Amino acid sequence: MAAKRKGSARKPAQRRSAKPKAQRVYSSLEEILAHRIVSRQVSSRVHEESAILASILSSASPSMRKISYRSGIRVGRLVYAISKGQSKQHAWEYQYLGRLVDFFRNIGYPNTTYSVLPNMLIIDVKRSRANLGANLHVFEAGIISGFLTAATGRQVNAAEESCCYNGSDSCRFVTSGAQQKESSDEGVVMSGFGALVAKNAVNVSGRRRVAPIAEEYQQLSLSHHMHREVVKSSSYLSLIAGSLIGANLFKHYREIPLKGNGEALGAVSKAIELMGLGSPKLMKTGPYCIKVGFSRSNSRREFVEIANSLISGMLSEYPKASFTSKESIEDGKYQLEFTKA
Numbered sequence: 001m002a003a004k005r006k007g008s009a010r011k012p013a014q015r016r017s018a019k020p021k022a023q024r025v026y027s028s029l030e031e032i033l034a035h036r037i038v039s040r041q042v043s044s045r046v047h048e049e050s051a052i053l054a055s056i057l058s059s060a061s062p063s064m065r066k067i068s069y070r071s072g073i074r075v076g077r078l079v080y081a082i083s084k085g086q087s088k089q090h091a092w093e094y095q096y097l098g099r100l101v102d103f104f105r106n107i108g109y110p111n112t113t114y115s116v117l118p119n120m121l122i123i124d125v126k127r128s129r130a131n132l133g134a135n136l137h138v139f140e141a142g143i144i145s146g147f148l149t150a151a152t153g154r155q156v157n158a159a160e161e162s163c164c165y166n167g168s169d170s171c172r173f174v175t176s177g178a179q180q181k182e183s184s185d186e187g188v189v190m191s192g193f194g195a196l197v198a199k200n201a202v203n204v205s206g207r208r209r210v211a212p213i214a215e216e217y218q219q220l221s222l223s224h225h226m227h228r229e230v231v232k233s234s235s236y237l238s239l240i241a242g243s244l245i246g247a248n249l250f251k252h253y254r255e256i257p258l259k260g261n262g263e264a265l266g267a268v269s270k271a272i273e274l275m276g277l278g279s280p281k282l283m284k285t286g287p288y289c290i291k292v293g294f295s296r297s298n299s300r301r302e303f304v305e306i307a308n309s310l311i312s313g314m315l316s317e318y319p320k321a322s323f324t325s326k327e328s329i330e331d332g333k334y335q336l337e338f339t340k341a
């Protein structure tokens with residue numbers, strides 16, 4: 001046994017000596033996630049709804065917007081450091097802007113562009129449109145600020161001037177002259193989101209597009225919600241978002257007939273999938289229940305807590321029935337089980 005291990009360890013050592021390669025040492029989970037996006041080693045993709053959820057949680061209050069912007073700055077700095085290390089070309093004046101745009105393209109927004117004005121940079125990120133009545137991308141404004149500050153060596157602020165979720169064709173970020181809009185009505189945004197997810201969950205058809213967003217980015221944009229002080233308020237907001245989705249999903253029912261059981265829970269299951277809250281599985285035998293499995297990359301306690309709140313919120317609107325949730329860990333991966341009482 002010992003000899004066998006020794007033998008198998010020798011081969012890679014020989015390969016390394018033939019071609020020395022520096023081992024990257026990661027200092028944080030954020031760095032691992034950012035590195036995978038920059039080097040296009042994305043593990044899986046999630047739907048746009050999951051990105052909207054992260055953005056809504058990140059812009060739900062003035063203090064949350066501040067935390068999100070700061071977190072974006074940290075990520076932007078990381079992205080600059082990583083993409084700089086990977087670039088083999090010689091730098092020309094605005095080459096670094098290409099790397100910033102590439103980052104957004106790798107996330108799942110291939111139509112991201114930039115323009116350079118005398119006193120201002122403009123970054124346009126095109127994504128699917130939905131009218132939620134607010135500019136939601138404060139975390140992304142932070143990324144742009146952090147990246148450009150690191151690239152130019154001087155403080156660069158950025159703000160989202162117009163947003164795809166607020167009536168525009170693109171999310172436009174500018175480096176001067178715009179202020180992140182603070183006056184959005186969170187209640188309106190939340191109910192708009194609830195209606196949107198419910199509609200898409202019911203209308204999911206065979207031609208439903210392939211999920212475009214890097215799962216790494218979902219995790220990255222939720223990373224500042226993973227601190228103990230923040231996760232409580234994020235879970236509370238998820239509960240509200242969930243119940244608004246549920247209210248829209250079940251609005252045609254006063255009571256869900258036994259036959260409609262599977263159909264209604266099927267829609268809940270689709271909503272879970274759209275928001276990238278784990279992999280739902282509908283159990284059709286015995287008491288109806290939904291099992292939600294988490295992969296290795298999203299099996300984080302805090303993420304599971306947010307998912308649990310949101311799904312419980314949805315199910316709290318189920319007409320004349322209540323559900324209990326049970327959390328378990330198997331093989332290092334979380335699982336949530338919602339059973340109808």
Ligand SMILES: [Zn+2]
Pocket residue numbers: 135136137160162163164165170171172
């Ligand atoms: Zn936007």
